Amino acid sequence: MSESSPHLVVRGVSKRYGPTTVLDHIDLTIRRGELVTLLGPSGCGKTTLLRAIAGLAQPDTGKVELAGRDITNVPPHKRNVGVVFQSYALFPHLTVAGNVAFGLKVRGAAKREIDAAVERALSLVKLGHLGGRRISALSGGQQQRVALARAIAVEPDVLLFDEALSALDRKLREEMQVELRRLLQDVKATAIFVTHDQDEALTMSDRVAVMNKGRIEQLAEPRELYLRPASLFALNFVGLSTRISGTVLAADNGKVDVETKLGRMSALGNFQAGSPVIVAARPEQLRLGEQGEANSAAGRVRSVVFQGSRTLVEVDAGAGESLLAELSGRDGAIPRVHDEIRLSWPVTETFAFPMEAQA
Amino acid sequence: MTEAALPAPVAAPAVDRERLAAIGFVLPSFVIIAGVFALPLVLLLGVSVVDANGLTFAHYKRLLGTPYYLGVIWNSLRLGLLTTLIAFLISYPAAFALARARGALRSVLLATLFLPLAASVIVKAFAWTILLRSDGIVNETLIALGIIEDPIRMIFTETALIVGAVNIFLPFMILPIYAIVAQLDPRYAEAAATLGASPVGTFFRVILPLTLPGIIAGVALVFSLSVSAYVVPTLLIGEKYPTLATTIAKAYLLAREPGFGAAAGVVLLAIAIAVVALSARLSREPK
CATH class of the missing domain: 2.40.50.100 (RNA polymerase II/Efflux pump adaptor protein, barrel-sandwich hybrid domain)
Structure with missing residues (x-):
């Protein structure tokens, strides 16, 4: 697949919870290797869109395609996506290495292959020496890295970050933004970030989708988003x-x-x-x-x-x-x-x- | 100078006073625990190995060397294990349902679990005898519906015993599991799914291990309650299913053999402690 061909395609996806329209005919196309942020206030539908891509929320209408495959009705465990949750959701009964190995183990990979992948993923996030630790013995920043290593280890078609940096304190968050962007570019990952933090969006992404009331108001490169806001909402939300x-x-x-x-x-x-x-x-x-x-x-x-x-x-x-x-x-x-x-x-x-x- | 020097002599005894106060606060509970729990256990142990002629293990030999009493021990174990197993199989899904219930439904379900705890176990066991006896409600209903012609023998069977025991001890299994399940972050299951784990895989690799502390607490509670139950086997099955608890009662009340009763008590206690200790060990086992 070439660099510019569509890798993730969201077409006409809508989702309602009772009387509330959370997603209103969302169209979104992401190229392979692109880092895209869904930016918006709470309740704008950005997390629901991410969950729809991950298979954790079933859209009422529309289609989701990933790596040339229609995954609209595919359950999450067969989608090959990686999710980093806001709370990290690291398994407390497993060690650091056990968490990172989880995705490969359930795929039935050979032990040698698992060990190699775990080592690679942990060294990518600079935690190679902590494989034997328990999760509760880690700092917030370290847990964030383990969550990232766990998601990367299975080599997913797309990495999804749900407010993944928001639990870190400001200084650590800003360092992680830069480091994470470099890391994702190094491994040529396709990633979607969900955030309400405009600085994070501008720092991390190749393109930013500004969301409001279940719609994408503007999808543009950070520079264009700032210089040529498409709506009053986009103007207000960024800068x-x-x-x-x-x-x-x-x-x-x-x-x-x-x-x-x-x-x-x-x-x-x-x-x-x-x-x-x-x-x-x-x-x-x-x-x-x-x-x-x-x-x-x-x-x-x-x-x-x-x-x-x-x-x-x-x-x-x-x-x-x-x-x-x-x-x-x-x-x-x-x-x-x-x-x-x-x-x-x-x-x-x-x-x-x-x-x-x-x- | 004097101002700076003043606090030092005051501060030093303050530490001692704090320690003294701490001891003072701990002492009453220590005395109560020692007097009410530890001392009787020591006395029980003493009575079981001492008779008029001095030290003796005759009671233990009789208990562990006679086929009849081995059968009694097996009956207690069987009652404890079956009740615990069945209670667990009912409680585990029930705890999830309870945790998923919202608002008024959850309150009602919790109340139905808690309220029976307020009723005496004797009342509940008698209620089961009324339900299960030959002219009881269950038999009469089945006959009225034409499903059976003659009453089925239900009371004084092992089935009646286990059904009653499970019913009476069920809350002690559901509540500790529910307490864990209610706090279980749904993100764990979602994370497992996105990592490629099927629903079954997610259950065995994530949900079950994370709820293990609740299961172990429930198992320890229900097993120690049912293995030592007295009222339930006495009322629901009677003489033909002697357990350690009924044997202890007989030794004290009828046979006047306090030494033998004490020995049976120690064996019962040892079984319960072994199971609880094993449970605690399992819950700490790192994977």
């Missing part, structure tokens, strides 16, 4: 932004003029005149002073937060609107609280979103 509400005055070929309480602005988007919209821009696009061909607004500085390489400045622009600018230290003078300042940002970095999708 910070300035958002101003207004009404479309005129529309012209992918560009709209919007009347806001802070004056007339231009933005990218396709709307009919009269539509209520939100115009938005990322904070690093906002600059002090005027620029040519740019939107601008003025106000009084409400807060200044120094964050090392950057400084976040929040401006009260009046009429209940506020502006958020991220200024780098090299931009010269950083304003102080209560200063009256004007900020401007390019029209090509200003987006209009329909108002009702407010998240």
Whole structure:
């Protein structure tokens, strides 16, 4: 199978629990070797989608294909998937090596083969020396690694991580993100992560699927997701932004003029005149002073937060609107609280979103 | 200087006082356990090996050397083992069903398990005699339905004994297993399944080992209760199924042989301790 051919295909998958639609006709195609994150708030359906792929939740409609095989009605133990659970679910009655060997043992592999695979998997996660330990004798970070080794040892067609890093403390989590990504790339694993942590999603994935209310709102590379959010929800969920509400005055070929309480602005988007919209821009696009061909607004500085390489400045622009600018230290003078300042940002970095999708 | 030096002489006796207080707190329970549990056991052991002429093992020789008394020991063992086995086979799935039940259903099921514990074992054993005797409810119903013509002999059979014992001791098997099953993370079974284990494989490799502590607790409880049961065999089967417990009672109440009764008590205790110790050993066995 070539690198770019579809490896995991989810087609029209829906799932309802009683009156609640948890998954609403999900389509998702993942290539071999790709690392994809399902990102969204709790209740958005991301875990249910992961469980549907693993075979732990049966979708009401739709199909799941893995490595060219229709697995929609295949029970989980015949799917060849690897799952790393949030709680790890390591078997407490087995040793570290016993846990890692479990998948191969139930497959009836030969002892020599099992021993070799266990050793390989444990050395991959840098726990080669702890094979004889009991699970209860391990730290949280070590347990996380054992769970990973256990899932990798069977060489699954896809690895599924259900909030797998969220139980670790922040520093360890950030280290694991980088290490895990490198490890998965080394073994050429195809993996899906479920998380509500945008930093984790941006760090770990080749592509991110932003989920909301049982739908995928946007599936894009992290950079594109940040620079070109497809919806107000995606904009809000990943990164910070300035958002101003207004009404479309005129529309012209992918560009709209919007009347806001802070004056007339231009933005990218396709709307009919009269539509209520939100115009938005990322904070690093906002600059002090005027620029040519740019939107601008003025106000009084409400807060200044120094964050090392950057400084976040929040401006009260009046009429209940506020502006958020991220200024780098090299931009010269950083304003102080209560200063009256004007900020401007390019029209090509200003987006209009329909108002009702407010998240 | 004086301020810094002051705490030291106060702190040193404080440690001793703490230790003294600890001993003071432990002492009453130690005295109670020693006086109420340990001392009677020592006396029992003493009575079983001492008679008017001094040290003797005659009671043990009689117990372990006579075919009749070996039969009695076997009867007790058989009652304990059969009751434990059948109670386990019923309790294991029942504990899972109980753990899976939600809300009011779970409360009702738990109450039906707990409430009979409030009734005396004599009441429950008598209830079984009423149900099972020749003109009892079971026989009358079967005859009325035309399934049988003449009453079946049910009371005073081993079947009646085991049915009654299982019924009466069942909660002691279900509850410890239920306590473990209720806390069993469903992710374990899911993890096993995604690793390729079939439902049967998942059961034997994961569910059974993880619920073993509950099984062992239940087995130890039900076995020690049923192997030493007195009321249940007396009322449900009677004279023809002598057990160690009924033998002990007879030795004390009728034959006036306290030495022999004590020896039978020690044998019964040894059997129960052996099974409980074996259970505890099994639960600690690392795989």
